[in-house]
Amino acid sequence: MTILTHLQRLEAESIHIMREVAATCSNPVMLYSIGKDSSVMLHLALKAFYPSKLPFPVMHVDTTWKFREMIEFREKFVKDNGLDLKVHINQDGVDMNMSPFTHGSAVHTDVMKTQGLKQALDKYKFDAAFGGARRDEEKSRAKERIFSFRSAQHRWDPKNQRPELWNIYNNRIKKGESMRVFPLSNWTELDIWQYIHQENIPIVPLYLAKKRPVVKRDGMLVMVDDDRMPLEPGEVPEMKMVRFRTLGCYPLTGAIESTATTLTDIIQEMLLTKTSEREGRAIDKDSNASMEQKKQEGYF
Amino acid sequence: MSAKSEKPSYVVQESEKISADIVGYLKEQEHKSFLRFITCGSVDDGKSTLIGRLLYDSKLIFEDQLAVLENDSKKDGTQGDDLDFALLVDGLAAEREQGITIDVAYRFFATDKRKFIVADTPGHEQYTRNMATGASSADVAVILIDARRGMLTQTRRHSYIVNLLGIRHVIVAINKMDLVHYSEKTCRAIEAEYRSFAANLNFSSITFIPMSALKGDNIMDASEQMDWYKGPSLMTELETIDASKNSSSSPFRLPVQWVNRPNLDFRGFSGTIASGTVKKGDTVIALPSAKTSKVKSIVTYSGELDSASADQAITLTLEDEIDISRGDVITELDHRPESTDQFQAHIIWMHDKPLMPGRPYLIKTTNKTTTGEVTELKHKINVNSLEHEAGKVLELNEVGVCNVGLEEAIVFDAYQDNAAMGSFIMIDKIDNTTVAAGMIDFGLRRATNVHWQAVDVHQNARAEQKRQKPVVLWFTGLSASGKSTIANLVEKKLHILGKHTYLLDGDNVRHGLNKDLGFVEADRVENIRRVGEVAKLMVDAGLIVLTAFISPFRAERRMVRDMMDEHEFIEVFVDTPIEICEQRDPKGLYKKARKGEIKNFTGFDSPYESPEGAEIHLHMADLAAEDAADQIIAKIQEQYLS
Numbered sequence: 057m058t059i060l061t062h063l064q065r066l067e068a069e070s071i072h073i074m075r076e077v078a079a080t081c082s083n084p085v086m087l088y089s090i091g092k093d094s095s096v097m098l099h100l101a102l103k104a105f106y107p108s109k110l111p112f113p114v115m116h117v118d119t120t121w122k123f124r125e126m127i128e129f130r131e132k133f134v135k136d137n138g139l140d141l142k143v144h145i146n147q148d149g150v151d152m153n154m155s156p157f158t159h160g161s162a163v164h165t166d167v168m169k170t171q172g173l174k175q176a177l178d179k180y181k182f183d184a185a186f187g188g189a190r191r192d193e194e195k196s197r198a199k200e201r202i203f204s205f206r207s208a209q210h211r212w213d214p215k216n217q218r219p220e221l222w223n224i225y226n227n228r229i230k231k232g233e234s235m236r237v238f239p240l241s242n243w244t245e246l247d248i249w250q251y252i253h254q255e256n257i258p259i260v261p262l263y264l265a266k267k268r269p270v271v272k273r274d275g276m277l278v279m280v281d282d283d284r285m286p287l288e289p290g291e292v293p294e295m296k297m298v299r300f301r302t303l304g305c306y307p308l309t310g311a312i313e314s315t316a317t318t319l320t321d322i323i324q325e326m327l328l329t330k331t332s333e334r335e336g337r338a339i340d341k342d343s344n345a346s347m348e349q350k351k352q353e354g355y356f
Numbered sequence: 357m358s359a360k361s362e363k364p365s366y367v368v369q370e371s372e373k374i375s376a377d378i379v380g381y382l383k384e385q386e387h388k389s390f391l392r393f394i395t396c397g398s399v400d401d402g403k404s405t406l407i408g409r410l411l412y413d414s415k416l417i418f419e420d421q422l423a424v425l426e427n428d429s430k431k432d433g434t435q436g437d438d439l440d441f442a443l444l445v446d447g448l449a450a451e452r453e454q455g456i457t458i459d460v461a462y463r464f465f466a467t468d469k470r471k472f473i474v475a476d477t478p479g480h481e482q483y484t485r486n487m488a489t490g491a492s493s494a495d496v497a498v499i500l501i502d503a504r505r506g507m508l509t510q511t512r513r514h515s516y517i518v519n520l521l522g523i524r525h526v527i528v529a530i531n532k533m534d535l536v537h538y539s540e541k542t543c544r545a546i547e548a549e550y551r552s553f554a555a556n557l558n559f560s561s562i563t564f565i566p567m568s569a570l571k572g573d574n575i576m577d578a579s580e581q582m583d584w585y586k587g588p589s590l591m592t593e594l595e596t597i598d599a600s601k602n603s604s605s606s607p608f609r610l611p612v613q614w615v616n617r618p619n620l621d622f623r624g625f626s627g628t629i630a631s632g633t634v635k636k637g638d639t640v641i642a643l644p645s646a647k648t649s650k651v652k653s654i655v656t657y658s659g660e661l662d663s664a665s666a667d668q669a670i671t672l673t674l675e676d677e678i679d680i681s682r683g684d685v686i687t688e689l690d691h692r693p694e695s696t697d698q699f700q701a702h703i704i705w706m707h708d709k710p711l712m713p714g715r716p717y718l719i720k721t722t723n724k725t726t727t728g729e730v731t732e733l734k735h736k737i738n739v740n741s742l743e744h745e746a747g748k749v750l751e752l753n754e755v756g757v758c759n760v761g762l763e764e765a766i767v768f769d770a771y772q773d774n775a776a777m778g779s780f781i782m783i784d785k786i787d788n789t790t791v792a793a794g795m796i797d798f799g800l801r802r803a804t805n806v807h808w809q810a811v812d813v814h815q816n817a818r819a820e821q822k823r824q825k826p827v828v829l830w831f832t833g834l835s836a837s838g839k840s841t842i843a844n845l846v847e848k849k850l851h852i853l854g855k856h857t858y859l860l861d862g863d864n865v866r867h868g869l870n871k872d873l874g875f876v877e878a879d880r881v882e883n884i885r886r887v888g889e890v891a892k893l894m895v896d897a898g899l900i901v902l903t904a905f906i907s908p909f910r911a912e913r914r915m916v917r918d919m920m921d922e923h924e925f926i927e928v929f930v931d932t933p934i935e936i937c938e939q940r941d942p943k944g945l946y947k948k949a950r951k952g953e954i955k956n957f958t959g960f961d962s963p964y965e966s967p968e969g970a971e972i973h974l975h976m977a978d979l980a981a982e983d984a985a986d987q988i989i990a991k992i993q994e995q996y997l998s
Contacts (some may be wrong), residue, residue, distance in 0.1 A: 071669035072628045079614040103657035109866045133587035191462045198461040218790040219485040221492035222779050228788035244464045324378040
């Protein structure tokens with residue numbers, strides 16, 4: 057008789073969820089954001105279907121403002137694992153020269169991320185999309201089902217969620233509607249790091265501290281990742297030992313000063329830190345229920 | 357801010373351990389035990405506050421969150437100057453505005469002994485389905501009771517549902533003790549009342565803890581306010597309670613979720629082991645096909661395993677090529693699960709539209725979806741008294757004991773023995789919402805040979821049972837033409853032949869079903885329409901129906917003919933000249949009509965439209981009733997009943 061560890065239980069639950077989607081949905085996709093949670097989700101997917109390859113494609117909704125190291129990592133990861141990657145960029149946004157610097161974080165995120173995602177889902181007519189969100193991230197996520205129903209307009213109705221009992225998931229939808237599926241719902245940030253440590257899962261080097269060029273802007277350390285970043289008068293990029301706790305668009309993702317250069321260093325730092333994970337992301341600060349609002353509108 | 361802000365001592369120790377030896381710390385983490393629990397109880401019993409308190413006291417609230425909480429407490433808080441911990445958990449905008457919990461929230465925290473996932477469930481009756489959602493995956497339930505209010509309907513409802521869903525360990529948190537002056541008497545009274553209620557449930561352990569989630573009494577450490585209480589604090593109880601279900605020692609069950617077929621050389625069956633243990637080389641049987649084979653390998657990404665047990669997600673390959681697909685169950689040879697298309701189950705109804713017995717729904721078990729219906733709602737359960745109540749439908753949040761029939765058989769175990777193998781959900785076929793949760797009690801084996809669906813017993817089946825072809829013999833003719841007399845004779849003769857018959861005539865219809873009708877044309881039409889409908893039902897029931905009505909209008913006779921299938925309607929024209937009828941006049945109606953005492957009398961001031969092309973035409977001017985009856989019998993035996 058085997059007594060499963062905490063992580064083995066979480067792993068089995070995630071695998072069960074992924075297999076259920078593969079067995080019952082006709083056109084699923086796995087959303088891939090290149091971050092640590094995505095890395096864990098993909099690793100679990102490789103496990104779920106072994107020795108078969110993933111029975112669905114992987115899709116990255118690219119805002120064109122991701123860190124360069126993220127894109128390099130994506131290309132290598134996809135190649136190493138023989139994944140079928142689809143990259144979607146909102147061409148309307150590109151045509152508008154969308155930039156977080158000129159349009160602000162809210163508009164940029166809405167156009168490039170939320171609208172881009174909806175476009176991609178409509179284009180490929182996916183009936184289920186895996187996302188790497190966790191319930192411990194944020195209050196409205198804590199309320200969301202593992203199989204989360206979306207209307208044909210991609211909207212989430214938090215007050216009218218389907219009851220979700222045991223591990224029996226209701227993924228019935230009508231034409232045009234879809235499911236967002238969150239196999240990492242019950243993982244915590246510590247679980248993710250512990251699992252990366254235990255399974256030796258590759259992650260983007262930006263999570264580790266290194267000397268990088270940054271400027272301090274509105275209390276946030278922004279990395280100057282390319283020459284699209286307009287410097288204000290008097291702003292001079294400084295080389296600082298920094299790392300990132302979450303990854304997104306570089307102009308919107310704050311760095312933290314850190315000396316954590318190894319995985320265990322990061323975990324140690326994370327455990328001792330007193331600020332929560334999403335603090336580094338500018339998008340959440342708008343209003344109290346902002347994530348719920350964005351999710352209702354179709355954000356992941 | 358008057359809330360406790362200093363960290364409990366073990367949090368400080370933990371930080372030291374992390375700083376000193378992070379690798380050692382991570383190793384320790386791997387071997388922590390794990391518990392899933394729910395908090396439930398009535399509105400305002402303090403569930404969200406309790407969870408907020410647990411998160412806060414176990415360092416799960418970061419400083420920026422604390423700053424937001426302080427801010428929110430001032431704005432939306434219900435605790436005056438104190439922190440309102442409920443605001444940490446009630447994450448939806450509507451919840452914060454209304455100060456209530458609508459949906460279940462999952463929260464995560466850990467101590468140095470255990471990791472926890474807690475589902476905070478709503479207290480309002482209308483959100484009971486969300487409470488059941490949380491309870492379905494929990495090992496332990498913390499049921500809160502407001503010490504001031506004692507046991508409420510929701511306390512009973514939640515305890516019942518928790519019990520129904522198979523949770524065996526309950527912690528009754530008697531909360532808000534600070535508001536009853538930490539009174540032992542109050543606490544004991546609630547305990548006694550709860551124990552007497554729970555005597556009818558199947559809990560294997562009940563722990564009563566008096567506490568104040570708001571003030572922190574008996575949450576982490578023993579309360580100084582209640583020295584009369586000698587039991588554990590809530591956290592101590594959560595850290596030590598043994599709620600393991602021991603499903604590894606139950607019989608082996610692998611519900612096949614997905615067939616893993618990367619190439620022609622590999623055929624694996626993937627799924628999560630529902631119970632028991634499987635070893636390489638074990639003989640197994642696939643159900644419902646009942647084909648046996650041996651386990652060739654247990655495949656995982658990290659390498660093959662020699663054995664695997666409950667809750668592991670694995671892929672099995674077998675020695676023999678046998679046909680297995682999603683929905684099947686691979687199991688050990690002894691202690692096999694049952695296979696059935698009919699069973700009894702407890703059902704929690706979760707939709708505004710009530711459960712209608714006889715209506716088809718989708719039924720989804722752990723690995724199979726089929727269509728099914730509740731064939732019988734045996735009784736409802738009153739959650740207050742636990743008594744059985746009769747009912748025709750099951751309304752939102754009601755629990756009923758039902759017989760369920762399926763289109764395809766499923767492989768199952770009773771829910772109480774094996775939750776994963778005995779649970780199902782019901783899905784509305786039109787709008788796809790989840791409308792019910794079901795727990796199988798037992799299979800209904802007696803009925804396996806009878807087709808389950810009531811509407812599948814068709815006219816043919818009923819008629820076959822009676823060994824006859826159902827028809828209507830529709831006698832038409834003037835008043836006193838001899839319709840009833842001949843129809844009576846025919847019925848007698850059919851009865852002797854062993855046929856199942858029924859005679860509808862003015863006497864047994866006009867006095868009951870149609871007593872509201874008179875003799876004006878509209879009423880005569882309605883009279884015949886109703887008789888036609890009744891005759892149709894009786895034909896459907898497999899009977900030979902005889903009707904004896906003047907039925908003077910062609911249109912109505914045509915209408916009735918059109919209700920039936922071809923060869924089911926036999927029009928019998930009792931053609932007796934009106935002079936003979938008037939001569940007979942057994943009821944004196946012609947006399948009255950002549951005097952003008954009866955209006956609308958057929959043949960006088962109301963017409964009789966003779967049939968054109970009646971199947972049987974009896975010329976009664978020179979035919980005795982007995983002979984007419986024999987003629988009819990001969991004709992129908994030859995043409996219709998054979």
